[in-house]
Structures are given as C-alpha cells and as structure tokens.
Amino acid sequence: MAYNTNRYFPECVLYEVFSWLPPKFVGRFTIVNKSSYEFIKSPAFISTHLSRCVDDRRDYALLMPDPWLGRYWYEPCKVLCNWNVEYQVEWPAKFDFFSRPIGSFNGIVCFTNNHVRCCGRVLYLWNPILEKFKCIKSTSFNILYDSGYRFQYNVGFWYDNINDDYKLLRILQVFSILDVKQCQVEIFSLKARSWKRLSDVEVPPLFVKSDIPLVADGRINCPLQDFQISLCYRGVLALVVVPRDVLTDWSVWVMTQFGVAETWQEIIVRTRERPLYVKFAKKENIIFECNDSRLAVCNIEKRQTRYLEDVSRDGLWVDYHETISFLGDEDEVLE
Amino acid sequence: MSSSTELTEKKVFLLKSLDGVIFEVEESVAVQLEVIRELIEGDCARPFISLYNVTSEILALVIEYCKHHAETCSGGTSATIADEDLKTFDNEFMNVDENILLELCSAADYLDIKSLFELTCRTLASLIKDRTIIEVRKMFNVENDFSVVEEKAVRKEFAWAFK
Numbered sequence: 001m002a003y004n005t006n007r008y009f010p011e012c013v014l015y016e017v018f019s020w021l022p023p024k025f026v027g028r029f030t031i032v033n034k035s036s037y038e039f040i041k042s043p044a045f046i047s048t049h050l051s052r053c054v055d056d057r058r059d060y061a062l063l064m065p066d067p068w069l070g071r072y073w074y075e076p077c078k079v080l081c082n083w084n085v086e087y088q089v090e091w092p093a094k095f096d097f098f099s100r101p102i103g104s105f106n107g108i109v110c111f112t113n114n115h116v117r118c119c120g121r122v123l124y125l126w127n128p129i130l131e132k133f134k135c136i137k138s139t140s141f142n143i144l145y146d147s148g149y150r151f152q153y154n155v156g157f158w159y160d161n162i163n164d165d166y167k168l169l170r171i172l173q174v175f176s177i178l179d180v181k182q183c184q185v186e187i188f189s190l191k192a193r194s195w196k197r198l199s200d201v202e203v204p205p206l207f208v209k210s211d212i213p214l215v216a217d218g219r220i221n222c223p224l225q226d227f228q229i230s231l232c233y234r235g236v237l238a239l240v241v242v243p244r245d246v247l248t249d250w251s252v253w254v255m256t257q258f259g260v261a262e263t264w265q266e267i268i269v270r271t272r273e274r275p276l277y278v279k280f281a282k283k284e285n286i287i288f289e290c291n292d293s294r295l296a297v298c299n300i301e302k303r304q305t306r307y308l309e310d311v312s313r314d315g316l317w318v319d320y321h322e323t324i325s326f327l328g329d330e331d332e333v334l335e
Numbered sequence: 336m337s338s339s340t341e342l343t344e345k346k347v348f349l350l351k352s353l354d355g356v357i358f359e360v361e362e363s364v365a366v367q368l369e370v371i372r373e374l375i376e377g378d379c380a381r382p383f384i385s386l387y388n389v390t391s392e393i394l395a396l397v398i399e400y401c402k403h404h405a406e407t408c409s410g411g412t413s414a415t416i417a418d419e420d421l422k423t424f425d426n427e428f429m430n431v432d433e434n435i436l437l438e439l440c441s442a443a444d445y446l447d448i449k450s451l452f453e454l455t456c457r458t459l460a461s462l463i464k465d466r467t468i469i470e471v472r473k474m475f476n477v478e479n480d481f482s483v484v485e486e487k488a489v490r491k492e493f494a495w496a497f498k
Contacts, residue, residue: 003434003437003473003474003476004434004437004438004476005476007437007438007441007476008441008476009437009440009441009444009475009476009477010444012444013440013441013444013456013475014475014477016452016453016456017440017456017459017460017463017475018460019456019460020456020457020460020461021460021463021464022464023496024495024496025463025464025496026496027493027495027496027497028468028493028496028497029463029468029471030489030492030493030496031468031479031481031486031489031490031493032468032471032472032475032477032479033472033477033478033479033480033481034480034481036477037481037489129495130495131495
C-alpha cells in the first residue's frame with residue numbers, strides 16, 4: 001500500500017496504538033525506532049497497557065507441572081484460555097524445580113518452592129511471557145526452633161492498587177508435638193524491597209492489630225492452619241476459610257476497602273464439597289479443587305457451584321493473563 | 336451584552352478545511368473537538384476557524400462522527416441502547432480504507448477528539464498485528480534511527496517477543 005509520506009505522526013499516536021497491542025507485539029515493535037523503544041519501557045506506558053489488557057473478560061490460567069501427578073519439572077507450563085491450551089511457556093532453568101503457585105496479579109505469577117522443609121521460604125514473582133522474574137530469599141523472621149519442631153509457612157500475594165505496589169504476606173508457625181509454639185507475620189513490599197514484621201502474634205486468635213490492619217482483631221476465629229490465603233476477589237483482598245470441622249460451611253472473607261479492617265465481610269459458601277485448593281477467577285467466580293480432585297466453579301454472589309467436567313486437572317494452576325508488567329525491570333534476587 | 340434572542344437560537348460555527356471548504360457545525364458538535372472548544376471559550380471562533388491540517392474529505396467524516404455521537408448522547412434513549420448504537424456506528428465507521436484511517440487518526444489527534452483518537456488507534460492496532468516492522472515504519476512515516484548494532488541489541492533484549 002502507498003502511504004502519504006508527508007503525513008507526520010507525533011509520538012503520542014504510536015504510543016496509543018501500541019498500548020492496544022498484545023504483549024508479544026509490543027515487544028516486537030520496540031525496534032520500530034528509538035522513541036518507541038524508550039516509551040515502551042516507561043512505567044507510564046506499562047500501566048496504560050495494563051489498564052487495557054484487564055478489559056479482556058476471558059478466563060486465563062497457567063498450568064504448572066505437578067510432580068505429585070508424575071509430571072516432570074522440565075515439562076513446560078501451559079497457558080489456558082477458557083480452559084483450552086493456547087500455547088506453552090518454558091520453565092526457566094534457574095527456578096526451583098518443585099514449585100507451587102500462590103496467586104497472580106496483573107500477569108505476574110507468584111510461586112514458592114515446594115520442598116517439604118522450606119515451602120514458602122523462597123518466593124518468586126514471574127512474568128512468564130516476558131521471562132522476567134524477581135526472587136525473594138530475604139525474611140525478617142527470627143524464630144529459633146529446634147529440629148524436632150514442625151513448621152509451616154502460609155503465603156499470600158496481592159497488588160496494592162493504592163500504592164501501586166506488589167505485596168506478600170507470610171506467616172510462619174512453629175509447632176511442637178502438641179501445640180503451636182510460635183507464630184510470626186511479615187509483609188513484603190516490592191517497592192521498598194523489604195519485609196516488615198508485624199507485631200508478634202498470639203496464637204491461636206488469628207491476627208492482632210497492627211499498623212497495617214490486614215485482618216480485623218478477632219474477626220476470624222479459627223486456627224491458622226485452616227485457611228488459605230488466596231488473595232484477590234474482584235480486585236480486593238480476600239481469603240478463604242475452611243474450618244476443619246466438615247459440618248461447618250466454608251466461607252470467603254472479602255476486605256471491601258483495602259486496608260480498612262472494619263470492611264471485612266464474610267460470604268458463606270454452602271457446598272457439599274470441601275475445597276482443597278482455591279483460586280479466584282474473573283468476575284464473581286472462584287475455582288476450587290475438591291477432595292476427589294475434580295475442579296468446580298462457584299459463583300460467590302449466586303452461591304451456585306458447578307463442576308468443570310471436561311477439564312482434566314493435570315497440573316498446578318493459577319489464574320493468569322498476559323501483561324507487560326516488569327518490562328522495564330531487570331531480573332533480581334533479593335537476599 | 337447578549338440579547339434574549341441570541342440565547343435561544345442554536346449557535347453555529349464555521350470550520351474551514353485545508354483545501355478551503357467551509358463546514359457549518361452546531362455547538363454540540365463543535366465542542367467535541369477539544370481544540371475548537373478552547374477557541375470558543377476564548378471567543379476566538381469568529382468569523383471562521385481555519386484547520387490547516389485537515390482536508391475537506393476527512394473533516395466531513397470527522398463531523399459525521401461527532402454529529403452522530405452528539406445526537407446519540409443527547410437523545411432520550413437509555414444509556415445501554417445508546418451504548419449499543421454507538422458501538423455499531425463506530426464499527427461501521429471504522430470500515431474504511433487504511434489511508435483514510437490514518438488520516439482520521441492524525442486528525443483526531445490534531446483536533447483533540449479523545450473518543451475518535453482511541454477508536455482509530457484501536458483499529459490501527461488490530462491492523463498492524465500481522466505487519467512487518469518495515470511496513471509499520473512506512474505506515475506511520477517514521478525512520479529507523481537504530482544502527483545495525485543497536486537494533487541487534489534491542490532484539491536481544493526483547494528476545495521473548497521475536498521467538
């Protein structure tokens with residue numbers, strides 16, 4: 001096609017056009033000219049692009065190989081769109097082999113190593129399409145425990161949209177044979193690149209008041225090991241509480257206003273199935289894996305559950321969508 | 336001092352295109368062109384506004400677009416019906432030759448019409464997905480200012496996109 005060679009397009013035109021492209025094309029068009037290369041890497045462009053890909057209403061998921069299902073670590077991850085495989089992503093060799101996904105925000109998948117003894121100790125934030133990652137090995141915990149004690153990490157990941165920051169919550173509990181011995185809670189801010197320890201927690205009442213009112217004092221009265229932090233429901237902080245007592249309904253707690261402890265709301269889910277592994281999907285759906293390893297979708301607002309009969313669960317999965325988050329960043333290991 | 340007759344009668348403005356054609360537009364249409372709104376507010380819109388960057392062919396299209404949007408938004412229809420109507424209109428409106436689309440985009444930028452600018456850019460984005468880099472450069476009339484070595488370095492930096 002012959003184009004008008006007198007026409008001049010200011011940079012803002014290319015900026016706007018590129019902001020509507022899928023990540024792969026954005027990356028490719030960095031070689032159009034120097035100014036495109038510069039603006040594509042700018043935080044302003046990355047966030048404009050992000051606001052546009054969030055509009056995509058399809059359900060995406062990333063399926064990671066699960067060693068417990070006989071899958072090998074070197075198998076690629078699969079990207080599913082509406083539960084059909086779209087393409088595959090190679091698992092970077094520098095990552096731990098046995099990994100468990102925690103959650104995903106803005107196209108960034110958070111996962112941890114899955115070794116029994118250190119699960120939750122090392123955390124990764126990964127943008128699979130860009131092959132960019134940040135590895136977090138640091139901690140603020142100072143619990144000393146004897147080798148005879150059992151310990152457990154709980155980790156949550158979310159995006160704090162008020163401060164434009166990615167955050168992690170980690171809870172470490174040390175158990176003696178009979179009881180929980182010690183418990184510490186810390187919050188990581190990617191902007192600050194460090195963990196901040198919350199005032200020490202008494203157990204079992206769940207969380208104490210802190211300057212970051214994550215969970216209201218005494219509002220959730222269940223022992224720690226019974227909930228899964230699976231943080232995000234319609235873009236707000238949420239967690240799933242599954243009482244050990246099988247006769248009690250499980251519920252989803254949603255913090256409707258970020259950082260305001262008084263806005264925690266409980267949504268009780270009545271299903272026969274107990275969730276083993278819960279993830280939030282788009283809109284008002286959550287997806288969970290039942291004891292019999294079938295997948296089910298529960299509409300929280302309508303409180304209806306249906307099984308995903310034709311979806312074979314052959315890996316560890318996490319909700320996901322393609323973005324250019326971390327595009328301007330270098331790979332990092334925070335120790 | 337403005338008399339009462341002036342208040343009730345519809346204000347019209349005259350827009351002059353690059354090739355000298357004069358278009359008469361109502362205020363509701365004219366204010367959608369951010370550039371012109373500023374001129375109106377500054378009372379610099381008389382006797383007519385010269386638009387040096389837009390040809391009559393493109394200006395006619397732009398006015399058609401603004402007219403439709405002004406009418407749909409001011410009409411008594413409910414918001415959802417108006418939304419649907421605008422979507423259909425926009426889709427049909429974008430069904431034009433690539434060169435016209437580029438002209439429209441450039442005009443929307445120059446005249447500062449946000450919705451039309453976004454619409455044309457979105458359409459262009461879906462067009463360039465299957466174009467080569469060289470074609471995209473030609474389309475937007477930009478020069479490759481990378482040296483061979485520099486381009487190689489960028490390709491390496493964004494290796495994931497060129498797989």
